[in-house]
Amino acid sequence: MAKQITSRAEDYSQWYVELVKLADLAENSDVRGCMVIKPYGYAIWEKMQQGLDQMFKDTGHVNAYFPLFVPKSMFEAEEKNAEGFAKECAIVTHYRLKTDPAGNGKLMVDPEARLEEELVVRPTSEAIIWNTYKKWIQSHRDLPILVNQWANVVRWEMRTRLFLRTAEFLWQEGHTAHATAAEAEKETRTMLDVYADFAENFMAVPVIKGKKSEGEKFPGAIDTYCIEALMQDGKALQAGTSHFLGQNFAQAFDVKFTGKDGKLEYVWGTSWGASTRLIGGLIMAHSDDDGLILPPKLAPIHVVIVPIFKNDQELSAISEVADKLMKELKAAGLSVKFDNRDTHKPGFKFAEYELKGVPVRLAIGPRDLEQGTVELARRDTREKKSMKATDVATEVPSLLDDIQKNLYRKALKFREDMTTPVNSWDEFKKVLEEKGGFLLAHWDGTAETEAKIKEETKATIRCIPLDAPVEKGKCVLTGNPSNQRVLFAKAY
RNA sequence: CGGGGUGUAGCACAGCCCGGCUAGUGCGCUACGUUCGGGACGUAGAGGUCGGAGGUUCGAAUCCUCUCACCCCGACCA
Incomplete structure (x- = not known):
């Protein structure tokens, strides 16, 4: 027993930090407050992106990209929003470095290269987007605009925690413009439903949909809706937000359109977002003291095959069976990994994939070869059983389905009890x-x-x-x- | 921005109070051998500007001054 995670009962936040690191999801970088999302963690994010992006497309949205920098004057146009974020903005003031004349071989900020106007690094993009929408919108025929962007944003946080709060994070932000309040309100609620659907059906995390109080709502919004999830330590996590902006940003950026009746009116807006924080929520909702537990719909690897062998002959015999299974499982749309490293023992691999939350493990050894079987283990319940190799391709997909449902059921029961x-x-x-x-x-x-x-x-x-x-x-x-x-x- | 703490091998740490020969331990790493159905073991090895600068001293990881970085606790936040 080498790697042992602090138990949840002992210290929940310690458990979380160790899990994120040991499962190879992310680590702290040498850049203050910023994390490195490692390939395995990023693979989860990519799965989330795919799921959400498809749902956005299905509800009529398209992707675009807006600048990272927002001139200060543009940023401050919508006062409440600017005020709300003012305390946590990173600001670019210069555009050039130069060699330090002290001759120490170092670089210094060139005082000559001060920007005429400072640039705010976006903490959110309403300002630059509404500034742009002004150019895009003249008539009701230009509406609605249903745009989403996948981007990074920066909020200069005092205290950071991997995935849950970092100075820079990845997210998507949708920004829509509409001709009527009713339509914008409907959009706000539609996207809230999309988030809830995603949380429950992809993340297997039950959520409560609701409206924020005045004190908790997004600065610059008329109404903020959110989905709230419950973590295993009994604390809540906001997992997505959708804002009805009214005409606040349209007024601030003077975005008007001519209606069918020929009258000029301000545009109605919404914005909605979900971030890499979801990964933190995913971890805290399901995982246990042995490591991650990932719902199949977001697991980068669905099935891992671990061979048990003493020598090359055994390995190659097992590989034949494993290759066949891999082909079948891949044909069923699953991602499969065959871990044929001879540098680690099976027990080590078992523990490693449990740590990484791979939903299903297949072990194949000499005894299985003789009997035409494999040992199947599911991560969520830790159940193990022996089954015929020929049944794997038909049984695993429905097993994954069952795991997905089981995780949701378990999380729902927990929330109801709590x-x-x-x-x-x-x-x-x-x-x-x-x-x-x-x-x-x-x-x-x-x-x-x-x-x-x-x-x-x-x-x-x-x-x-x-x-x-x-x-x-x-x-x-x-x-x-x-x-x-x-x-x-x-x-x- | 307040209050506390820590910087020593890739990682986790000991050594510091009370200065002394060649700076240790565990994990990891490399090679070889034996192992392999739940986190293997043996043997041999590699790996260090002791965060940085200055000072005290015959002698500094250890004492003093300055400095930088990071972590934790608070106020603020997706």
Whole structure:
């Protein structure tokens, strides 16, 4: 036993960090606050991109790319948005280095090369995009514009955690423009549904759809919708957001169109995004003390084949069987890896692929050759069974399906167990402290109460659930009347 | 930006308080051999500006000054 991960019970965040590193997903770089996403971690991101991108295309969106830099004057045009991000912007002030005249062989910023106007490194792209949309839109015939971009953004975070919060991260941001408020609102909700669909069907993570409170919403938006997922430590993670921007950005950037009636009106907008943070959520939702557990739909490798052999003769005999299985499984659309390294023992490989969360493992040894069998092991339940080699190609696809469903079921049950309606302030504090998870509580709807709860307990309103039933009640803190329960939790 | 901490081999660390010969340990790495159905073992090896600069001293990883970087805890956040 060489690599042992800190258990979740012992120290959840330590477990997370070690897992990310040991599973080869990412590491801290020598650049402050920035991470290196390693090939295996990036492969998961590519799977996420493929899934989301297809869903965006299916809902009528197209991809484009906008600049990394935003001139300060453009950035500040929408005041609330600019203010909201001001504290965490990286700014380019110079465009040239020169040799240090001190003769130390070093470079220095050339003071002569100061930019006329500073460039903000985008923390999000509304500004440059709405500046561009102004040129694209004159008539209702130019609408809607349904554009998405896959990009990196920079937010100068004080404290960073791999995938969950880094100074630079990868994401997609959709930016749409519409002729009517109703259409933009519909788009906002459509994309929220896309995110929820993705989270549940690809990530196997159940989410709660809701609206953000005034205090938690995106600066510059009229309404912010989100999906909230629950991690195994009982903390919430926002997994995607969709904003109804109203005419805020259209007004700030003077984007108007002529309607069918000939009248000039400001354009209605939305924006929506999901980031590499999803990878963090994926890890924290399913994985265990032995390593990652990946849902088949996002696993870079579906099946790994581990040969058990003493010598070259055995290996080549096993390879024949393995090659045949690989062909069959690949034909079924699966990604398969045959690990025929002779530098590591089977036990080492078993542990390694468990660490990396490969959903299905096939082991083939001399005994299997004699009997025409393979040993099949599934990562999620750790079950092992022997089966006929000829059945593999038909059984594995449905097994993967079952794993995908099982992970979702398990996560859903966990969330249900960890969602607690509370009716008094004492109960609120007690449940939050002792159990954690989601708390459903009445709230009087004021920012003051929200802030006070946050200050006293660290719990925030994750969202006002969309499907919450109307229910008369009293605010858990103030006792003032309330019409529905909202979702509270400590959050990442 | 406050408060704490750490920089010694690819990684994790010991040594520092109380200065002393050639700077260690584990993992990893290289070669060879034996192993191989749950993280193998043996033997032999390679690998270091002790974060950087300056100072004290016969002598500094160790003491002093300065400096840089990173990590953790808080306030802020996808």
